Amino acid sequence: MANMSLVKNKMPHQDADVRIKNFDEVALGYTEEQAVDEANRCLGCKHKPCVGGCPVAIDIPGFIEKIKERDFEGAYEIISRSSSLPAVCGRVCPQETQCESKCVRGLKGEPVAIGRLERFVADWHMKNSKDTPAAPQKNGHRAAVIGAGPAGLACAGDLAKMGYDVTVFEALHLAGGVLVYGIPQFRLPKEIVQREIENLKALGVKIETNAVIGKALAVDELFEMGFEAVFIGTGAGLPRFMNIPGENLKGVYSANEFLTRVNLMKAYREDSDTPILRARNVAVVGGGNVAMDAARSAKRLGAENVYIVYRRGEAEMPARLEEIEHAKEEGIIFKTLTNPVEIIGDEHKFVKALKCVEMELGEPDESGRRSPVVKSGSEFLLQTECVIMSIGTSPNPLIRNTTNGLETNKHGCFVADENGRTSREGVFAGGDAVTGAATVILAMGAGRQAAKAMDEYIRSKSR
Amino acid sequence: MYEILRKKELNPTVVLMEVYAPMTARKAQPGQFIILRVDEQGERIPLTIADFDREKGTVTIIFQIVGATTEKLSKLSEGDRLCDFVGPLGVASHTDGLKKVAVIGGGVGCAIAYPIAKKLHAQGAEVHSVVGFRNKELVILEDEFKKASTKLFVMTDDGSYGEKGLVTNKLKELIESGEKYDEVIAIGPLVMMKFVSLLTKEYNIKTVVSMNPIMIDGTGMCGGCRLTVGGKTKFACVDGPDFDGHEVDFDEAIERSNMYKDFEHKRHEETCRLFQKVN
Numbered sequence: 001m002a003n004m005s006l007v008k009n010k011m012p013h014q015d016a017d018v019r020i021k022n023f024d025e026v027a028l029g030y031t032e033e034q035a036v037d038e039a040n041r042c043l044g045c046k047h048k049p050c051v052g053g054c055p056v057a058i059d060i061p062g063f064i065e066k067i068k069e070r071d072f073e074g075a076y077e078i079i080s081r082s083s084s085l086p087a088v089c090g091r092v093c094p095q096e097t098q099c100e101s102k103c104v105r106g107l108k109g110e111p112v113a114i115g116r117l118e119r120f121v122a123d124w125h126m127k128n129s130k131d132t133p134a135a136p137q138k139n140g141h142r143a144a145v146i147g148a149g150p151a152g153l154a155c156a157g158d159l160a161k162m163g164y165d166v167t168v169f170e171a172l173h174l175a176g177g178v179l180v181y182g183i184p185q186f187r188l189p190k191e192i193v194q195r196e197i198e199n200l201k202a203l204g205v206k207i208e209t210n211a212v213i214g215k216a217l218a219v220d221e222l223f224e225m226g227f228e229a230v231f232i233g234t235g236a237g238l239p240r241f242m243n244i245p246g247e248n249l250k251g252v253y254s255a256n257e258f259l260t261r262v263n264l265m266k267a268y269r270e271d272s273d274t275p276i277l278r279a280r281n282v283a284v285v286g287g288g289n290v291a292m293d294a295a296r297s298a299k300r301l302g303a304e305n306v307y308i309v310y311r312r313g314e315a316e317m318p319a320r321l322e323e324i325e326h327a328k329e330e331g332i333i334f335k336t337l338t339n340p341v342e343i344i345g346d347e348h349k350f351v352k353a354l355k356c357v358e359m360e361l362g363e364p365d366e367s368g369r370r371s372p373v374v375k376s377g378s379e380f381l382l383q384t385e386c387v388i389m390s391i392g393t394s395p396n397p398l399i400r401n402t403t404n405g406l407e408t409n410k411h412g413c414f415v416a417d418e419n420g421r422t423s424r425e426g427v428f429a430g431g432d433a434v435t436g437a438a439t440v441i442l443a444m445g446a447g448r449q450a451a452k453a454m455d456e457y458i459r460s461k462s463r
Numbered sequence: 464m465y466e467i468l469r470k471k472e473l474n475p476t477v478v479l480m481e482v483y484a485p486m487t488a489r490k491a492q493p494g495q496f497i498i499l500r501v502d503e504q505g506e507r508i509p510l511t512i513a514d515f516d517r518e519k520g521t522v523t524i525i526f527q528i529v530g531a532t533t534e535k536l537s538k539l540s541e542g543d544r545l546c547d548f549v550g551p552l553g554v555a556s557h558t559d560g561l562k563k564v565a566v567i568g569g570g571v572g573c574a575i576a577y578p579i580a581k582k583l584h585a586q587g588a589e590v591h592s593v594v595g596f597r598n599k600e601l602v603i604l605e606d607e608f609k610k611a612s613t614k615l616f617v618m619t620d621d622g623s624y625g626e627k628g629l630v631t632n633k634l635k636e637l638i639e640s641g642e643k644y645d646e647v648i649a650i651g652p653l654v655m656m657k658f659v660s661l662l663t664k665e666y667n668i669k670t671v672v673s674m675n676p677i678m679i680d681g682t683g684m685c686g687g688c689r690l691t692v693g694g695k696t697k698f699a700c701v702d703g704p705d706f707d708g709h710e711v712d713f714d715e716a717i718e719r720s721n722m723y724k725d726f727e728h729k730r731h732e733e734t735c736r737l738f739q740k741v742n
Contacts, residue, residue, distance in 0.1 A: 217490075253687070
């Protein structure tokens, strides 16, 4: 019987006043009953509009049908045909602008909670299925993947399933890319990422950590070592700063540095040797998901007042609505239409205030968003001892600067076609390294697309 | 991986370790650095490469015991393994075309100055090395420098060995006596590099310094290692660690280097207490 409720089953959460004191996951996930009840809201439309909204075209009505039948493992099998990281994407995908935005139920009331159902299925599988995937028969060919983030892991997984001998080279000491250094524990538990990586290893994927391609090894050397195709999934990890006075004062972080200290290096734990500034007042500059992650992490580190300073209005914020709501519940203070102009230091060169101006929205710019202009005479000081710059990242230049014949665009992104082919034969690229900072699901999709193209390429060469 | 093949105490607070790290050894060049972690809870610390042996696949690091991490590192023995060791990172020192160079080393910085002196000497340049220490007990790498230098001057703050005085005193004396250097390379404490740079600026001698700021990833990702060089922000990990000494904002770098002083001090004491209990 279809469930005609106009609203989604609510996601169980840790209460805001409790969760701001820990780094445990905020959203607790559906129970089996809640999942089946929510699945029954799906009308199983024949034209499947939701599938068109999914960057990797998961058979959404198909897996939801299995949930209705309580065949949760069956649902997992359907999702894993299209997605390599369902437990991750169920948590961090912006479903409200993808699959759920196309849901027919959303025309009147809320769409089906597709993201929450995906997460439920993936978590159910992790909890109840003990078997690790068996390594497939090897086909005798070798492929290299640079970067163990979402794009690289997805690419490696698919290649391994096709029988390739795959080695992933990762610059950091831990695989996972932005999933381990960027997205906080309370939004994406690291155990989940670890589990996905263990699965890849079970498929026979080798992961070489502490290997910086472009420094220790050049792309050309990978071919000399016998790799027949190379995938570059190095992401967009270079932080941008505002170039305002005071940015090099002590207490100014890039969001990358702040989050890396917290997530990868576990600076929030007593037993970690990595230091982090625990300030009473923290200002995070920017309005994206990363800014929300930084602000909420700062709160959990014990800050009393955490500000989001954003030059446009709340409606223009690129962060997901859910992240903004969670941040507000946790007491993050939103200073929208506010732009920093200078960071002020004390006599010891520690940050003591952020000088800001108020903005008002003018005419829409080329991105379609109304561009902010300074309100004259609106300058004011925000007392803060820590400023976290979260205004975007660019691709890392290490490989670009050390590899001949790899075309890049003016933003430093690799130029690649829809199958990930770059200007160099045998070199493929995908994810943020090609698109600039985007989403986990797009990177994963690009990695899988490239795996297909790499397979075709290697087969055409060995024919 | 990352087995410590050789360990030697160069003085009571400075330790040399030769580590098995073939991937790093293959490409290592003087001036580049590595990042290591001692254990799973460990922080990532950058150390400049002191030497390397491509055939043996080893990289030598020399470090001073200054905090919790270097304390823990110093307690490891030959045969122990480091948790992580990544490199070579950063841009190698430029030595091409240099005919006559003054290499200035201060304290543990001599460990980094030495491979550069060695490389310059090997390519036939005239190398005047001036190395400074607080006292006789702390002198390191004297024999090595002797072999790699045309002239070597050892300075101590208290005059207990070599000549009494600062490296800048000796450098000034050499310049005043008519020595014409293509370049001065200064590696040591920030204060020393600052004053060497101020001195050479007066004489308009190009000066290169090696910066070693706080960093995490070493690949340009965190921006924690940023410095102001010639009025512009640079990342020491990918743009350096070598920079034009006349352009570096040393006062800012000195301030930034003590950002976590309190935490480091507390952590170091805790670590020392822990080792006392064990022993």
